[in-house]
Amino acid sequence: MPRLLLLLTGGTLLMTPGDPASSNANKRGAVTLDEERTSRDLIIEVPSLGRIADFDTRLLFHMDSANMQPADWLTLARVVHEELPRYDGIVVVHGTDTMAYTASALSMLLGRLPKPVVLTGAQKPLVEIRTDARQNLIDAAMVATLGVPEVSIVNSARALRGARSTKRDAWGFAAFDSPNCAPLVELGIGVEIGPHVLPPAPLAPFDERLERRVLALRVFPGLDPELVRAAIRSGVRGLVLEAYGTGNLPNLGGSLIPALVEAREHNVPVVVVSQCLRGFVELGQYDGGAAAQDAGAISGGDMTVEAALAKLMVGLGRFGPGEELRHFLAASVVGERDA
Incomplete structure (x- = not known):
């Protein structure tokens, strides 16, 4: 069975009811998370994940993605670079507001990849009955096991090239689009991988130089x-x-x-x-x-x-x-x- 690393950075997907840390009554989120509990809860909420791959879970941040900064991109990119050789793919749970920025930054910092790095999130929390989080997580895990060695964003049954993506909708489940590049993967009744997916390439040495100004x-x-x-x-x-x-x-x-x-x-x-x-x-x-x-x-x-x-x-x-x-x-x- 494939082995995947699940990196948690926060966002709506992980939010739970009743937390005063969130200013939006419809998006209340837990203040504290721990890796063991979160991993267990994810499998309980989305049991299909355990049929896709064996997961290790690591908590990097627990933040609203509006607070994501270039220093956080570097932390995330460094962990992905260090851990990717040990796994078949990596899934990053991230808030949707700045996901396209993070996906573009990861793409540029890491360069060409040997394996998939997939970002996903949700417009409604996983614990809600009617949510996009379950399907997005399942689809992200599926894409992370495929021959798609790129940074991608998985949302609404599509994997989009990370460095081509932008958030288009604050309220609909189909939150992201890639206007000038066809989806890398379309997940319908079958799974269709696009012919333009980049071939795998060895990881280059990590270069964290970045100009913030x-x-x-x-x-x-x-x-x-x-x-x-x-x-x-x-x-x-x-x-x-x-x-x-x-x-x-x-x-x-x-x-x-x-x-x-x-x-x-x-x-x-x-x-x-x-x-x-x-x-x-x-x-x-x-x-x-x-x-x-x-x-x-x-x-x-x-x-x-x-x-x-x-x-x-x-x-x-x-x-x-x-x-x-x-x-x-x-x-x-x-x-x-x-x-």
Whole structure:
């Protein structure tokens, strides 16, 4: 039988009634957990898990995922890197609010993988009668035993590439989407694995270098360029701009181009992604995007903002702001963008 490691970080899935730690009366969560009890309770609540694999359970955090920070990504990535050789796969229980950020960060920190690393969570707690948690846990465990050696998010009977995923719905059970990449696995009556799943690769040595001082800004009519320039002068080391359509930016009234020139002068790389869920940045297509490219902006292609932020953090940490970073950002490292 496969052997899986279940890493617990908190989130709605693990919440139980009556805890004052939660401010949402519909999402009350337990203050304390212990590994032995939680592992036993999971099997009691979801007995099918014991028919899929033998589980070891480890409690890393017990937090609302809104409190997840880059230091926590590093802790999680380090544990996954250390433990993955001993298991057939790893399942991470995580809150849904920042799961796409964590999945993108894990993807970039770990690189190509020999085995599956699966994140899952729920919109309603496991202990509730009507919940998505049971099926998500079962599906995540199933995917962790398959030949899908990537970081993925399992939700609503699909495994999505982690570095392509974004949360799309705060209320529905189908909380995540991967707009520019088909699911890695679809779990219907049968189990269909996509042909684009990456082949297994040996784990690279763990590299925890990561630059936290990055900023994401959504472009909108009326955005004061001085605010962007102030951010650059304040010590920001990298910037992700969510631009219009295919990467268009204002270049007349309220032009952001002088701010991008100042970013280049301060050695602050600027990555441009699209606000559109199915967008793809081509900076030369319109005047504003072409001017941004001339000012040194870097196309993020079809990356999500979550993936662009994680990649910029990791790239700056490893390579600094020079030409090597530009090559890293333009490449498809773990399938996070079309090459």
